[in-house]
Amino acid sequence: MEALKEELKNKIIEQLNLEDVSVDEIADNDPLFGEGLGLDSIDALELIVMLDKDYGIKLSDPKEGKKIFESIDTMATYISENSPK
Amino acid sequence: MKKVFINGCGVISAQKTFDNKAFLEEVITYNDRVMPVVNPVYKDFISGGAARRMALGVKMGVVASNLAMQDAQLDSVDAIITGTGMGCLIDSEKFLSKLIDNNEEFLTPTSFIQSTHNTVGGQIALGIQCKGYNFTYVHSGASFESALLDAQLQLSSGEEENILVGGVDENAPHTLEIHKLIRFVKEENTDTSSLLESNTSGAIFGEGAGFFTLSTKEQESSYAQVIAVETLNTLSKENLEERIISFLEENGSNVSEIDAVILGNNGDVDFDRYYNLLSEGVFANTQQVYYKHLCGEYNTASSFGFWLGAKILKTQSIPEVVKLNKKQTSTLKTILLYNQYRGENHSFTLLKQC
Numbered sequence: 001m002e003a004l005k006e007e008l009k010n011k012i013i014e015q016l017n018l019e020d021v022s023v024d025e026i027a028d029n030d031p032l033f034g035e036g037l038g039l040d041s042i043d044a045l046e047l048i049v050m051l052d053k054d055y056g057i058k059l060s061d062p063k064e065g066k067k068i069f070e071s072i073d074t075m076a077t078y079i080s081e082n083s084p085k
Numbered sequence: 086m087k088k089v090f091i092n093g094c095g096v097i098s099a100q101k102t103f104d105n106k107a108f109l110e111e112v113i114t115y116n117d118r119v120m121p122v123v124n125p126v127y128k129d130f131i132s133g134g135a136a137r138r139m140a141l142g143v144k145m146g147v148v149a150s151n152l153a154m155q156d157a158q159l160d161s162v163d164a165i166i167t168g169t170g171m172g173c174l175i176d177s178e179k180f181l182s183k184l185i186d187n188n189e190e191f192l193t194p195t196s197f198i199q200s201t202h203n204t205v206g207g208q209i210a211l212g213i214q215c216k217g218y219n220f221t222y223v224h225s226g227a228s229f230e231s232a233l234l235d236a237q238l239q240l241s242s243g244e245e246e247n248i249l250v251g252g253v254d255e256n257a258p259h260t261l262e263i264h265k266l267i268r269f270v271k272e273e274n275t276d277t278s279s280l281l282e283s284n285t286s287g288a289i290f291g292e293g294a295g296f297f298t299l300s301t302k303e304q305e306s307s308y309a310q311v312i313a314v315e316t317l318n319t320l321s322k323e324n325l326e327e328r329i330i331s332f333l334e335e336n337g338s339n340v341s342e343i344d345a346v347i348l349g350n351n352g353d354v355d356f357d358r359y360y361n362l363l364s365e366g367v368f369a370n371t372q373q374v375y376y377k378h379l380c381g382e383y384n385t386a387s388s389f390g391f392w393l394g395a396k397i398l399k400t401q402s403i404p405e406v407v408k409l410n411k412k413q414t415s416t417l418k419t420i421l422l423y424n425q426y427r428g429e430n431h432s433f434t435l436l437k438q439c
Contacts, residue, residue: 046194049193053187053190
């Protein structure tokens with residue numbers, strides 16, 4: 001699980017071009033949207049595509065995303081429970 | 086008809102032109118096939134959050150427009166008019182590469198959103214909250230002049246008072262490779278300080294952004310007056326001199342009144358003939374100026390020439406590095422710019438001292 005969290009942080013930084021953010025600066029339970037990392041709706045779409053491409057998870061209900069993308073913790077838990085890879 | 090003044094400049098190029106206090110005192114020479122830009126510190130102008138989705142062309146456009154507005158001491162403008170030959174190439178390539186690599190699946194929105202030609206104009210408007218006229222011209226080598234012509238017409242007819250107008254183009258790896266394959270880029274590294282002596286085909290490619298605040302009101306910071314702009318998609322070498330003479334006559338001027346002619350020579354032996362016709366012909370006794378050895382060739386490189394003309398008229402000086410001949414002029418009142426790319430998209434721009 002810890003390795004997955006580290007992997008997710010690296011992917012988020014790389015794919016969302018968060019040049020000024022390092023892996024150490026993202027806590028596992030930091031909110032990804034709003035006051036935390038400050039991601040927005042376009043980033044949410046990028047994360048949905050990332051889930052599909054890298055972990056084989058298709059989000060059929062976009063409302064699910066709100067809970068899944070709450071933090072690195074929630075993302076990692078969802079991926080480990082639902083990824084067929 | 087109202088007069089049109091250049092009140093502010095912002096230029097990012099292969100030279101340190103973003104510093105408006107300097108005027109080519111320090112020149113960077115390259116020995117290459119492509120020139121990169123000298124980047125300002127973009128973070129001084131664009132927040133990290135906004136910058137993370139911007140490719141180089143957008144950043145250059147946003148910062149160059151910001152500099153042009155600062156220079157003219159303006160917080161807002163009535164309209165934004167952009168010229169770009171190739172648009173936001175980096176994101177276009179990124180989007181299309183993903184489309185191919187991922188077999189048309191897993192397409193993310195960011196590069197698509199940022200890949201449109203009018204992204205630069207849109208981002209400038211978002212930054213300064215300008216809800217006015219916003220137009221982007223994509224007319225190959227005459228893109229900047231098309232934007233300039235639109236601005237000049239709107240200002241002279243009194244429709245607007247202050248317009249931000251500019252040209253921007255960025256290099257991207259795949260497109261650059263194609264231009265190398267078709268030999269539009271020189272096949273060999275070339276020393277920019279002796280570009281016109283290369284005697285080979287193709288040009289040294291470049292990239293950059295040049296934005297200007299044009300206004301109907303003259304002010305202390307004014308550089309020059311824009312008298313006329315004309316673009317011609319096709320023009321034969323045989324008709325070039327005649328067309329230029331007519332352009333000058335139509336605008337109440339003539340060859341003897343031109344104190345300096347700024348030519349777009351890019352060292353391509355096949356197409357510099359157009360410029361040579363003028364420098365050896367009708368403008369043989371005029372001070373000749375060139376600039377593409379400083380900024381490279383790109384569809385909106387003539388915005389660098391426009392900046393050069395404006396700076397020359399304001400400072401009443403011509404840097405040695407841009408002099409093509411040694412004709413001396415006591416005062417610099419009228420400047421003509423002529424540009425074309427590969428024998429097409431010719432443009433004439435007439436500037437006068439304020």
